[in-house]
Amino acid sequence: MLALQAGGALAVAIPGLPDPGPVTTWALPLVRLLADALATLTVGMLVTAAFLLPGNGRTVSPHGWLLLRRAGALSAGWAAAALALIVLTVSDVLGFPLQRLNGAAVISFASSISQGRALLLQAGLALAVAVLARVGVSRGLAATAAVLALVGVTPPAFTGHAAGAGNHQIAVSSLVVHVLAAALWIGGLAALLTVRRSRHLADAASRYSRLALGCFTAVAISGITNAAVRLGTVDQLWQSRYGWLVAGKLLALVILGAVGAAHRSRTLPALHAGRRGAFARLATGELVVFAATLGLAVALSRSPTPVARNPADADPLTELLGFPMPAAPTPGTMLGQPLPDLLFLAVTACAAAAYLAGVWRLRRAGHPWPIARTASWLTGLLMLAAFTGLGVARYAYVLFSVHMAQHMVLSMLVPILLVGGAPVTLALRALRRPTDPQVRGAREWLLVILHSRLAKLLTHPLVALGIYTGSLFGLYFSDLLGTMMRSHLGHLAMLVHFVAAGYLLFWVLIGVDPGRPRVPHPILVIIHLAAMAAHGFFGLVLMQTTTILAPDWYTAVHPTWASPLAVDQKLGASIAWAFGEIPAAVVMILLVRQWIRADQREQARFDRAADRAEATGEDDELARYNAFLAAASRAGQDQHRGQRP
Template sequence: MTTPAPASRHRPALALVGAAVAALVLAVAGLVFSGAAEASAVLDPGAVVRWGVPLVTVVADGAAAVTIGALAMCALVLPYAGRGDERRRPRVAVDGAAWSLAARAAAVAAVVWTLASVVRIVLSYARTSGRGLGEPTFGAELAQFVTDIPVGRAYLVATLMTAVLATVCVAVSTPTAAALAGVLALAAVIPIALTGHAAGAEGHNLAVSAMWLHIGAISVWAGGLAVLCLVARRLGTDRGPAVRRFSTLAGWSFALVGISGLVNGGVRVGSLEDLVTTDYGLLLLAKTVMFVVLGLIGWVHRRATVPAATDRPGAFWRLAAGEVVLMGAVIGVSVALGSSAPPVPQDPVSRPSPTQEITGYPAPPEPSALAWFTEWRPDVLFGLLALAGIGVYLAWVYRLRRRGDHWSLPRTASWVVGLVLFAWVTSGGPSVYGVVMFSAHMIQHMLLAMVVPIFLVVGAPITLAVRALPARDDGSRGPREWLLATVHSRWARFFAHPGTAAVNFAGSMIVFYYSPLFELALSTHVGHIVMVVHFTAAGYMFAGALIGVDPGPSRPRYPMRLLLLFATMAFHAFFGVSVMQATTLFAGDHFGRLGLPWGVDALADQEAGGAIAWGIGELPTLALAVAVAIAWARDEDRVTRRTDRQADRDDDAALAEYNAQLARMAERDGAAR
């Protein structure tokens, strides 16, 4: 066994102390530089509150990063010994001690995150209201703040979610539990992202998505590296695999942090002049320089220290310790940035039009054939998802080609077309006009649920991934293991079952449009994201049950597939007709009060939307029916060829046995007579 003495000698865990000190020092320096903690001329809550809010935010953000990073390390990076579960026992010898320590670190950090969040609520209200902590009515006012004021409610929801997370983390004992806890941790960041800069500005949705990506990615990166340093002395034989895997994870995080940071900066800084002449711009420049330095350190890691992490770990741990300290400084500067006013005003428009007041955006130009392709409102979350999906798929195809394997060009083209169409539907004309016109929304919905999934299913991404991704044998779960575990899970088998998929595909439309969920998706960014994910996934599972080739639940015979398709589409047509005949507006408080400058009869537009829901489904239905028929014919041909080859090998033994059986039956009948 390779001794962990080098890690012990360099004591990389001490870098966590340096990171905490750097975060606090840089936060204080940034606040002094920007003047964000200076006393207010009116209703000043006191120095304890002014300085307490950003400093407790440093603690909360640092604890959040360690929590998310530790859970990511347990779910994706660290070898797992699989104690107590024979099915998860590794096929090679692993140490496994680092995994247990990382899980405990996640639990402790989640508790600290929760406590810091509670303190932040109290201090944030004091700063917002200008009330001192000792005021007689402070408690009652604080209760009203967390129940009636949007910012206070967001802080309360985030705190409750972190409290639940802390409870869950105590019970984390498997990679699956770590992954589920990690999803909850990332969800707990959403309320905080909703309360940041641009919470009421025109770029709210873009800023919220970018901020969530930014916080999540930097938490995985910084927190993961901090945990790697923390468990360094217990890595033992797991050191090499853990370092290599974390290097890949850090590379993805670096890209996400850079892109989301660029978007955030664009929303808050109006020009290059603001970047160099304002305190906010200078702090942003300082953070950018640190980010570039971190990127250079990461490049050195990948080129020099990661390959030698097993044999000569000293250089890696020294560089990693410096990187952790610098990351702590970045968190400190980020907190100072969050406490400072950006150059571009982030307050709601003072006299918005009805359209802008309801949707958060000015009214788009009157729709035309050209406008559907020229009007864009980028969604950074779905745009990056589409871009990453195309890039990763092509990388997998290239990996197969390099080792001499074949992958279908039509399947590749289908996947790329599907994701390009997905990006246009979520960021182009259908997205722009979908929030102001029911008919446009229905076009967006039908494309997401009925057109995009067909292209994606034909691309067979799971089959490609299983062939291209390397397998692990040390008890940890990489992308291939997580993909197969998800596909073969009970939940996936249930929702991807042909009957369930058909009911979900058709029935969820009724539930969605005939309930408050529709208006929630129109009025909230989180609701819109859930809508896009749900209907795309529902369409994908339904199309997969009919024409998919990827691993999954057993599919019905081809006649049943056609019957299932036509029955579902008949229900879909019924839905379209019901919308056409409706005499009241769906989401009437939304579509009925927009006051679009180019004028829209909302009820007539809704009738057109029902016709679209009915008519636009015909072409995808026909395409699916043709695809099922072709697959049926090909399956029959394969069965025939297989039978013919078997007959050639055994001189048609099956037919001879059948004829012999008929002869024996005839003999028995003759004897009976």
């Protein structure tokens, strides 16, 4: 409450203006804090049960089962809190006390307003987690519930302060990273305090310590980035009430970092020595600081930011795009006016660091790793970061032609390069097995995923082909494109789908990683030819269409300096039709090369078998097959002679 008062979130009611009343004013932040706490605890219980504690074969441990049951109850309460937030938010937005609300207003808010839809989605995901946590005890089910819970904490991050003004690409993405890392960090620590066996706690705490270090780094970087966007200038850190709350969170972060260092240097060795008390005391104090930090976060979400906006001076395009309309594109502006997205930056940075760490570990152990694979992976990540964060990403919002170029690069060029890096092979060779055989490490989870039924379904050549080609026609010849462009979450999902669909198809076609389906090379060539034909047909249909795609979006954001919408769409169609030629030819060359090498390996195997047969005096497989054919021929001739009159 002190944080709400200090941040200016508790405004004094002005006579004559709508007022939701004291119940909504005080209940809304309290229920928000309750929902965040329940969500965090749910994530921690599930992650600990699935990933940190040892299991019992395919099932979780007895204590993991207890954590699953607790997570089910917590997620049910989380869903109820999210539904209550919908009602309280309607009361706050309309300025009506709770007793004056009607069901139609609440339903309309939950179905048509982004903030209401986000809360409704969060409630639905929390209910799904509650069901999954109660229906089984397998570690795979617990892992699925944990991932679903992590997804469930993110919807509110796409509304509110972060999405309400300029630079929302940076603000929203940084807030998503922030809440995900914080949920893992806080929830994991709370769950560890419920573990009673010292041996299990010591091992789980060691694994959690590595996770917590990564979460601390992510929370610090994303929090500072988000605060910079919301504050506007550095002096607002001490000159505004919002800045005071940010300073409080920064101080709490420093304290938590110091406590984490103490855990790594003092309490973890004590735990391994069988002394649990020091860890429990320090972790309890750490949770108290975490609770205060959550309170500050709720107060920040309710407090006005220093970057004030006058509705009379608001730029509709900036509100819609998240940035002012750019000038006419030049090579310099396409590369020199970046529009960074923290999610893609974080993914590319982590993927590059993890890959290089795996290569370093292999070479340190004396195992070579091809430089070409490393170069292919890093080049693919560089292209991914460039086309999602440089000026081309800015112009992709307002020009269909640039969007199509971005699509082609992300769905063809980037996946081919990433597949060439053979990341699964590197991971399986570089990742270490846990000392406890009942613990599933990253390598074990990767193997589980590779051999899962879902992976077998998705990697079927026809399914991969259908996902890749079907998304082309489904996105552009429906209303889906405009819907995706209007939402930052939808735009992110669209870009991720481009990369994932392309990676899946080319991994099936030319990948060298284990886990791929064993498909004869002639079939793979036919699949690739079908993909090329579908891609070319898509470009041809797009060039011949006279209907403007996503007209509501592109009409609203069309620049005054740009060509007419129809002309720009024709240019985009030409890019789609022509771009795939070179990547498709490269894939065909690689396919034929792999086919030739497979035949050479098969012939070498026959030659080795013949050499062994000659050395031992035994018939080889080919000789036995020829003898079988000769015997069958003689039998046929004898039967024919016996049938003569």
